Amino acid sequence: MAGSKTYYLTTPIYYVNDVPHIGHAYTTLACDALARFMRLDGYEVKFLTGTDEHGQKVEKSAQAAGVAPQAFTDRVSQNFRDLVRVMNFSNDDFIRTTEPRHVEAVQALWTRLLENGAIYLGAYAGWYSVRDEAFYGEDELTDGPDGRKIAPTGAECEWVEEPSYFFRLSAWQDRLLAHYEAHPDFILPPGRRNEVISFVKSGLKDLSISRTAFSWGIPVPGDDKHIMYVWLDALTNYITAVGYPNTAEGSDYARYWPADLHMVGKDILRFHAVYWPAFLMAAGLEPPRRVFAHGWWTIEGQKMSKSLGNVIAPESLVTTYGLDQTRYFLLREVAFGKDGDFSHAAMVQRINSELANGYGNLVQRSLSMIGKNCGGAVPEPQPFTAADETLLAAAHGLLGAVRAEMREQAFHRALDAIWRVVDDANRYIDEQAPWALKKTDPARMGTVLYVLAETIRHLAIMTQPVMPESSARILDQLGQGADARGFDRLGPAGALKPGTPLPAPQGVFPRYVEETKS
């Protein structure tokens, strides 16, 4: 409904020269889980991802491939659109920086910055590495053979001097610090916030925001020898997607901006937490509400790298372990924000212990008893006992607990809270022993099974953001249609109706069994 509460969140736009790997999948997955959560919680959500397609590296790669840059990016950006399907992401838009709407937005922003006196023409000179797309300071370089300068990354550098437009970043130091001070949750986690603050306090230099050495980019309005520096181009995507420069009342911009969350990897935090808010403020626009920098994955204890050959493609995880299993593991295994390690053993542990034995088996043992002993329909409960009320209260309390964790992007703690109720329910079954009640007190058995079904209903509704498909299958088995799965159905008001026929239960989370060598 119009005028309802909105939530706008974004992933970085991914550089098309990269092949999608677990890191990309992770960033977007975190946003996806949050987007799904907010939708279920009644928000009008806009969830944006996309690809960053300009820059010298892309231009060179296209040349090497013997195709025009646009044709090249059309091809490689498809890898990231495919990732959306592989991981079951629910983004509402997929932006590409080569789209006309983006060119228009970036040029409009540039013009606005120029009008506001935030941009001036100067000259940039320094040692430049084409491979790294970066300038290096004299002190960072080492001498290579035949007197060439070598960057710390091992790339060769050349001396480049070119006219360049500059953004007056130096003018924004105090206002940025004031903004961090006034909005303690603008940068998360707190450790990263401190790093950004100390960086800004150490002094800001003006930023070179145009290039003349290559042409694959968005032309500077009125001076098309220049193209815009990749970060000004890339960051602007976040307002392109809400229709900038149309900021009129009733526009998407008016509805969704400022963004509630920019999710980023820790390596690009500075661009989002320093440059981007400065660009926006200089243009008279509001900065985003939050930038969250998450950590990196190592693989079996080792840094992920092409040379080690241990880069993990999301498809291979999904094929090996299952889609929802992969989604669950990535969000459960590490404290969101910290670095984590991906290992086969840890993955199997989580799948078997928490999904198959904990959650899946709870559902299976409960529903199969209902199937066999209650005529395949939701049983009629008698008045609840204290034990029943305790378990139901835990289930009813989940939304509040999980919502608090999701607000801080603490996905691991949100899942932990849900699993405490899974464990409560497994304890409850053993204590109530409905298989014994079957002979002594069938009516009481029905009540116990009703309480279990109702608890499972809450669990399945709550696990939808992280495991959409599996949760849907559980809700199917509880006879809960698509209109009965929002958070507004949690609590007694949405409780299962006795007599509702239920389909025969089927296992949702199979155990992971190692293939034995033959």
Place this chain on the structure above:
RNA sequence: GGCAGCGUAGCUCAGUGGUAGAGCAGGGGAAUCAUAAUCCCUUGGUCGGGGGUUCAAAUCCCUCCGCUGCUACCA
């Protein structure tokens, strides 16, 4: 080098002044509805070393050792 942070049970970590905790792993037992899943009990740490403040320190201060992050334009 500078600034910041971390070092707690075999593993991953929570705990920031008042009798050392969780999950997993290990050991013992119960149950048999269920994906041989579940439940109960339990072994295990001089909280990196040393010094100090305090009636009391994993928790505050100093110092040493080890590790990590940031220090300008790479998810």
